[in-house]
Amino acid sequence: xxxxxxxxxxxxxxxxxxxxxxxxxxxxxxxxxxxxxxxxxxxxxxxxxxxxxxxxxxxxxxxxxxxxxxxxxxxxxxxxxxxxxxxxxxxxxxx
Numbered sequence: 538x539x540x541x542x543x544x545x546x547x548x549x550x551x552x553x554x555x556x557x558x559x560x561x562x563x564x565x566x567x568x569x570x571x572x573x574x575x576x577x578x579x580x581x582x583x584x585x586x587x588x589x590x591x592x593x594x595x596x597x598x599x600x601x602x603x604x605x606x607x608x609x610x611x612x613x614x615x616x617x618x619x620x621x622x623x624x625x626x627x628x629x630x631x632x
Contacts, residue, residue: 600626 570577
């Protein structure tokens, strides 16, 4: 049986989860700067811009792959309820 070195396991774990840890680090730093630095309110427009950009990026990243799989599933008939649901989701998310 091969022995797995702890350093390799930790390196692989951090390599696969770097985005999650970066997100947690950003939240912690934001809380610390918010309480410690009085001028942190100056950065509020950047936070608002970031949140708005997340809505513009994340929603299409989730929606379009699902939308692309629907017609290939073979269940979209000419007047099927599934096809109507496909179109309803498309118009609802793009409006």
